[in-house]
Amino acid sequence: MKPKVVYKPISSPVEAEDHLIYMGRLQNNARRYYQCALVIATAVTVLFCLMAAQLLLFPLLCTSLTEKTENLVKQDNSCNDSCSIVLVESIPEGLEYAPNSTFNPSVFDSWMSLLSQAKSSVDIASFYWTLTNNDTHTQHPTANEGELILQEMLKLKQRGISLRVAVNPSGSPAKDADVNALRGSGAEVRVVNLPSLTNGVLHTKFWVVDGKHLYIGSANMDWRSLTQVKELGTTVYNCTCLAEDLGKIFEAYWVLGEANATIPSPWPDKFSTIYNKETPMEVSLNNTASLVYLSSSPPPLSAKGRTDDIDSILSIIDDAKKFVYISVMDYTPTEEFSKPRRYWPAIDNRLRKAVYERHVTVRLLISCWGNSNPNMFAFLNSLAALQSKKTHYRIEVKIFIVPVSPEQKHIPFARVNHNKYMVTDRVAYIGTSNWAGDYFIRTAGSAIVVNQTSAANATNTMQEQLKAVFLRDWNSNYTQVLHSLTSYKEKCIF
Numbered sequence: 001m002k003p004k005v006v007y008k009p010i011s012s013p014v015e016a017e018d019h020l021i022y023m024g025r026l027q028n029n030a031r032r033y034y035q036c037a038l039v040i041a042t043a044v045t046v047l048f049c050l051m052a053a054q055l056l057l058f059p060l061l062c063t064s065l066t067e068k069t070e071n072l073v074k075q076d077n078s079c080n081d082s083c084s085i086v087l088v089e090s091i092p093e094g095l096e097y098a099p100n101s102t103f104n105p106s107v108f109d110s111w112m113s114l115l116s117q118a119k120s121s122v123d124i125a126s127f128y129w130t131l132t133n134n135d136t137h138t139q140h141p142t143a144n145e146g147e148l149i150l151q152e153m154l155k156l157k158q159r160g161i162s163l164r165v166a167v168n169p170s171g172s173p174a175k176d177a178d179v180n181a182l183r184g185s186g187a188e189v190r191v192v193n194l195p196s197l198t199n200g201v202l203h204t205k206f207w208v209v210d211g212k213h214l215y216i217g218s219a220n221m222d223w224r225s226l227t228q229v230k231e232l233g234t235t236v237y238n239c240t241c242l243a244e245d246l247g248k249i250f251e252a253y254w255v256l257g258e259a260n261a262t263i264p265s266p267w268p269d270k271f272s273t274i275y276n277k278e279t280p281m282e283v284s285l286n287n288t289a290s291l292v293y294l295s296s297s298p299p300p301l302s303a304k305g306r307t308d309d310i311d312s313i314l315s316i317i318d319d320a321k322k323f324v325y326i327s328v329m330d331y332t333p334t335e336e337f338s339k340p341r342r343y344w345p346a347i348d349n350r351l352r353k354a355v356y357e358r359h360v361t362v363r364l365l366i367s368c369w370g371n372s373n374p375n376m377f378a379f380l381n382s383l384a385a386l387q388s389k390k391t392h393y394r395i396e397v398k399i400f401i402v403p404v405s406p407e408q409k410h411i412p413f414a415r416v417n418h419n420k421y422m423v424t425d426r427v428a429y430i431g432t433s434n435w436a437g438d439y440f441i442r443t444a445g446s447a448i449v450v451n452q453t454s455a456a457n458a459t460n461t462m463q464e465q466l467k468a469v470f471l472r473d474w475n476s477n478y479t480q481v482l483h484s485l486t487s488y489k490e491k492c493i494f
């Protein structure tokens with residue numbers, strides 16, 4: 001008996017993701033070529049200007065550059081908030097670690113705590129909403145947590161708290177039950193048509209509460225994200241500076257959710273930020289001096305000062321001295337959903353470079369489930385092939401497989417490691433995107449970067465905690481070395 005790869009009809013999913021992006025891309029090839037020509041023309045002009053400047057204006061330019069740098073240094077990136085940061089996870093029902101392994105509070109508890117602490121506003125950027133058994137046409141007891149979250153949200157208006165939801169188009173009125181219920185309760189919901197604006201989807205998953213607390217991570221507004229899918233995110237409390245900065249990304253989605261919206265270029269100043277990879281926010285997280293910033297994709301949605309998500313990832317890989325540990329559901333050096341096919345080696349190249357030039361240890365923990373793209377494993381094998389006893393290059397790939405009971409088998413689009421983070425010997429990166437070209441070029445996502453390298457001897461940093469999570473999973477009995485996975489179809493496709 002050989003299981004066959006069958007492309008299931010999209011019923012809601014973690015990964016209607018793919019379908020939506022695929023639909024979106026059909027319309028827009030012409031614009032892409034036009035943009036390409038524009039980029040080349042701009043580059044030529046810039047080069048010409050640079051040459052002219054060097055020949056004619058060098059002394060002048062020199063002084064003005066110095067002034068600019070001084071201004072940057074003077075700019076105040078410090079924040080006086082005493083923020084508290086917590087790593088949060090959903091561990092799927094039935095996935096068990098050794099009794100003494102690292103353990104974090106649940107996404108569910110963290111969301112409930114945010115909702116109970118809310119006093120004035122809750123803003124949620126989301127991909128899709130399926131918080132109830134009704135939404136997924138299931139009768140699973142573990143939908144209970146998602147249903148509780150929805151109930152609490154429906155009560156917000158009565159408590160005098162405003163709720164705003166930005167969501168990607170669902171594609172079908174049958175899938176709008178939750179957002180319609182929220183609208184009915186007094187919430188404002190805006191559908192952000194990223195498919196028509198950028199050819200991508202609104203894939204971001206974050207919350208801003210009272211302009212003061214925030215959550216960001218891999219979990220969708222889906223009951224399965226609380227009990228049946230493995231998720232990782234972070235919740236930050238009492239952190240106005242950071243919550244306001246995330247609020248700017250939310251406001252960008254919000255204006256794009258207006259009728260007939262187009263993407264402003266440039267974005268008005270109120271969307272700009274001073275916090276980015278060059279000048280991160282200096283703030284105390286759990287009493288530890290930290291440098292923090294938020295990155296965003298796709299580039300057309302980044303206002304002035306915002307670091308694009310891909311630049312954040314590449315700079316973190318470049319900055320690693322000892323190791324880069326990556327845990328993402330999907331990893332492929334291609335624009336997964338584009339036609340004609342496009343190779344997209346931005347991340348792949350940097351990983352190979354880190355391994356080859358700096359002898360950094362790279363580990364990738366990737367997921368395998370019924371919806372995995374079989375081509376992904378060929379590219380992963382190519383990365384893993386760099387490692388050999390002779391070369392001393394250290395790069396390893398393991399596959400995480402969430403166990404599935406006969407009963408769980410019937411839950412659509414569940415039982416997968418949906419994490420999207422990276423930890424190096426220096427920083428923690430927690431995002432909302434899979435690692436394939438489309439997510440950084442067309443799809444809306446965001447991430448938080450926490451750098452606590454300047455705090456000497458700090459214990460229990462985010463970096464340490466995220467590393468502990470990675471190693472727990474890497475060494476667990478739910479992983480397999482990629483090359484030992486000879487028949488991933490049998491093992492991962494249920």
Ligand SMILES: *[C@@H]1O[C@H](CO)[C@@H](O)[C@H](O)[C@H]1NC(C)=O
Binds near residue numbers: 079080
């Ligand atoms: C932060 O605190 C310092 C010293 O307590 C103070 O001088 C500064 O104005 C404060 N900054 C902000 C933005 O509140």
Ligand SMILES: *[C@@H]1O[C@H](CO)[C@@H](O)[C@H](O)[C@H]1NC(C)=O
Binds near residue numbers: 098100101
């Ligand atoms: C934790 O478990 C590991 C193996 O599962 C064991 O080697 C180690 O001694 C345990 N540590 C404690 C403190 O129990």
Ligand SMILES: *[C@@H]1O[C@H](CO)[C@@H](O)[C@H](O)[C@H]1NC(C)=O
Binds near residue numbers: 132134
């Ligand atoms: C589920 O759907 C049924 C029929 O559509 C409806 O009667 C019921 O109230 C719904 N339950 C919830 C919890 O929304």
Ligand SMILES: *[C@@H]1O[C@H](CO)[C@@H](O)[C@H](O)[C@H]1NC(C)=O
Binds near residue numbers: 084237238
């Ligand atoms: C946030 O600040 C309030 C008031 O200072 C405090 O009571 C609360 O415990 C803080 N929350 C966290 C999670 O640290």
Ligand SMILES: *[C@@H]1O[C@H](CO)[C@@H](O)[C@H](O)[C@H]1NC(C)=O
Binds near residue numbers: 259260
């Ligand atoms: C949006 O565009 C449609 C069709 O072009 C037009 O009828 C409608 O008035 C516009 N709405 C707004 C708010 O501009």
Ligand SMILES: *[C@@H]1O[C@H](CO)[C@@H](O)[C@H](O)[C@H]1NC(C)=O
Binds near residue numbers: 316426
């Ligand atoms: C982390 O902060 C240090 C300064 O403490 C800086 O040199 C380094 O570039 C930062 N790393 C990243 C990835 O931003």
Ligand SMILES: *[C@@H]1O[C@H](CO)[C@@H](O)[C@H](O)[C@H]1NC(C)=O
Binds near residue numbers: 456457
């Ligand atoms: C850091 O730890 C080392 C060794 O434990 C100690 O010698 C040093 O004084 C500590 N530095 C600070 C700033 O606490």
Ligand SMILES: *[C@@H]1O[C@H](CO)[C@@H](O)[C@H](O)[C@H]1NC(C)=O
Binds near residue numbers: 085086087462465
């Ligand atoms: C920060 O403090 C909170 C509350 O005490 C704790 O739950 C959390 O684990 C700490 N986070 C880190 C990164 O140490």
Ligand SMILES: *[C@@H]1O[C@H](CO)[C@@H](O)[C@H](O)[C@H]1NC(C)=O
Binds near residue numbers: 096478
């Ligand atoms: C992993 O170990 C746990 C107990 O430590 C066990 O219950 C589970 O069946 C094991 N899973 C696999 C995939 O071997």
